[in-house]
Amino acid sequence: MPHLVEMDKKYSNKGLKIIAAEIQGSSKQAIGKIIEENNVGFTVTKGAQGPVSIAGIPHAVAFGADGKLIFKGHPASEEFKDVVREALRDVKVVKEKPGGLVALGDVIEQRTWTNSEGVKMVAAVTKIDVDKVVFRLQKNGKIVPYPISKLSEEDQKLIKGMIEDE
The missing domain is CATH 2.30.30.700 (SLA1 homology domain 1)
Structure with a gap:
């Protein structure tokens, strides 16, 4: 989890959105404790379903701005960091203007x-x-x-x- 917290702090203002899924059956209280201890600022869900299979724990998947899968593997790997950095280069973060409709970053x-x-x-x-x-x-x-x-x-x-x- 610390590597995801670090990435969130470093890249959230550039368009990165992290959603973590706890899939080992931990209680909500245990998940809450981990969130608090790690100072997590992104969404953590209890369980997950979807078209991407998990090969081990911890495991990360990353999707590009177009919704296509761009990474599947260990979240602490250099490859994951490189893929995220590369994907964020292609993302234009638009700052919202008062009364505007689009928000793809923090004002x-x-x-x-x-x-x-x-x-x-x-x-x-x-x-x-x-x-x-x-x-x-x-x-x-x-x-x-x-x-x-x-x-x-x-x-x-x-x-x-x-x-x-x-």
Whole structure:
């Protein structure tokens, strides 16, 4: 799992989307513990089905932007890393504009945000609307709409500056 966490941190802003599947029958609690211990920011499912057979554990499959299988093998291999890097070279990441319809990357990369009460969170902004932002939380990958007015003044200025730049 650490190699996937590393790849997610390195390439998620370039278009990489990781979905991990636990296929050994672990409990939800055990999966949750692994997610927390490894600081996983991508989706982890319990079980998986599909047209690709698994040859061993751990195992990874990668699909290109066109949906075609481009890799099948060990996720810690250099070949896997090379295939992912090569595939990402061909992906155009489009930043969403306020009011836009397309989001293939973060509008603001992951950073620490502070709300008006001083509570901090680490998240990326995936969308900005007139009165709210949509965060992807680093801790668990959840997507959370959040009113801009509930952010600290400094963070509100940053968001409003992004809107004005558009």
